Amino acid sequence: MKRKRPSPRGSEGGSSVVFGALVAAALTALCTVAAVLLVAPRARGAVIVCGLVGAVAVGLACAEIRRRGHEIVQLRRRQAATEHELVRRLEMQEAETSRLAVEVLPAAISRLHRGDSVEEALSGSSQSPVLGAAFVKAHDDVVRSVLEAVKAEEDLRDSSQRAFVNVARRVQAIVHQQFQDLREMEERHGGSPDVFDDLLRLDHGTALIGRLADSLAVLGGSRPGRQWQQPVPLFNVLRGAMSRITDFQRVELHSVVELAIAGPTVEPLIHALAELLDNATRYSPPQTRVHMTAVEVQSGIAVEIEDGGVGLGEEARLRAERVLAEVRSGLDLADLGENPRLGLSVVGRLAQTHRFGVSLRPSAYGGVRAVLIIPRDLATAVPLSAADPGAAVRADLNKPMPAIALQPEEPQNIGINKNGLPQRRRATTAPLDGSQSQRSLAAPLPPRPAAPSPPMSSEAFAPAAPPPPPGLWLAAFQNAVSGEGASTEHAVTDDASSKEGE
Structure with missing residues (x-):
């Protein structure tokens, strides 16, 4: 005026x-x-x-x-x-x-x-x-009222997030105990194919429950339960993400760059990729395939996930990007609604915490193409043990094996039981120590009447391996993606956080 x-x-x-x-x-x-x-x-x-x-x-x-x-x-x-x-x-x-x-x-x-x-x-x-004093006091009262309202809202949101984290920690503790019980039962009932196959299905279902608990913890501002201290190859990380979804058989893993991911970033990356893979398999026809590749780009590593499901329109794409942006600025649990879709919210929170770049574009297969960029400073060279896990095995195979002389089969002792039926008694097998080996090598072999045959290796006398029971491929798959075997020492379970949730 x-x-x-x-x-x-x-x-x-x-x-x-x-x-x-x-x-x-x-x-x-x-x-x-x-x-x-x-x-x-x-x-x-x-x-x-x-x-x-x-x-x-x-x-x-x-x-x-x-x-x-x-x-x-x-x-x-x-x-x-x-x-x-x-x-x-x-x-x-x-x-x-x-x-x-x-x-x-x-x-x-x-x-x-x-x-x-x-x-x-x-x-x-x-x-x-x-x-004027009256005007200044009126403005101070307005600012105070707004700040008190914001503080009350922040306290309510913090308490809700803490409740989310506490519930998630309790579920994670139960899932961790369930995993241990299942592993013990798998070792105990590994000889029964049917029971072993059922246990593997339960193991996979427990992994899905664990992923949901980790999602709740991430939305509450916490970190996923499991922590890794050593770098893990990117191939194992991608396989680990595949193992945490229901339709992992539909995912085709193509070319993967030979790099490793830093230990603290392994679990968040597995969880983010699992959420993207779950969206890709959930919103695409069951007969289609989901393709996943990992290539090295200027800014780091680009992991691409493409599906052949319903295409992503411009409005839907903008809505998804808005969800990712809102989560980066601060997530209000009340915004999730009555039927929350946790996938993009979890991916956005993990992207904000670990500096991942996430973008959604139309796919060449008619569906959605999700690209997750891993910063270059979070990648490292593949450790030698993880890059060639069979090196130690090959080294053991290249060692000279001790020669084992054939000994005549001992006659079997046949007795009579109390019912009058013949009873075959098992022959006792003495342990093969160094003295026995030397005695076997020193004892001359009896002359053979026939022409000498080519010498046979010790592998010919090894007992035949039993046929693999059904479901063993899934166990090997889960052991590989969970870092067991060659990289078992890399995994550290977050027991402290689980006990804290209790």
Whole structure:
């Protein structure tokens, strides 16, 4: 609001009043002189008296008019000054209110998010005392009310997230114990193919429950339960992500760059890829394949997941990217809704924490193409033991094996049991120690009547391996992706966090 400059009408009005009074006095004097000249001599005295009285009256009237005119001018000047001051204060209040909305409140809320108290956040919002104590107090009350409301909302969200994390930790502890029990049962019932196959199915279902518990922990601001201390090859990481979804048979793993992922990033990366793979298999026809590749790019490693499901329209793509952006800025559990879709929210939270880049684009197969970028500083060279896990086995095979001489089969002892039936007794097998080996090597072999045959290796006398039971491929698959075998020492279970959840 702009103030108009005061016009000089007051001074001009006072001058015109004075001029009018002088003209009136002059006219009165002229009229008096004319009347004196026109009347009879005996009446001139009365006319002169009347003229003088009239002139005095006109003079007094002119003086009063002049005084009042001057007073009016002063009042107008005072009014203009008051109006100017009011306009200035109004402009200052408008500017201060705009600053309150644009600068003061966001800065105070930002300090509140950094952990400051309400009073500490209020201390940084100073205002000019020229605006008046009442105005400053009103603005402080507004800022205080907003900060208290934001603090209450933050406390409610923090308590909800802590509840999420506590529930997730309890479930993770139960899942961890279930894994241990299943592994013991697998070792105990490994000779029964049917039981072993059922146990593997239970093991896979338990892994799915563990992934859901990890998702709840991630949404609550915590980390996944399992931690890795040594780098893990990217191939094992991708296989681990495949093992945590239901339709892992539909995923085809193509070319994978020979790099490893730093230990602290392994579990978050497995979880993020598992969520993307779960979306790809869930929203595509069951007869289609999901293709996954990992290539090295300028910024790091790009993991691409393509499916042949329902295409992603522009509106749906923008909505998905908005979900990822909102999660990066801060997740409110109330925004998940009654039927929450945790996949993108979990991926967004992990991407924010570990600097992953996630983008969704239309796929060449007609579905969705999800690209996850792993920063270059999170990748490292593949450890020698993980890059060639069969090196130690080949080294053992290349060692010279001790020669074992054939000994004649001992006659079997046949006895009679209490029912009168023949009973075959097992022959005892003595351990083959070094002295027995030397005696076997020193004992001469009996001459053979036939032509000598080519020497046979010790592998020919090894017992035949039993056929693999059904489901053994799934056990080997899970052992490989979980880092057991060649890289068992890399995995460290987060028991402390599980006990904390209890």
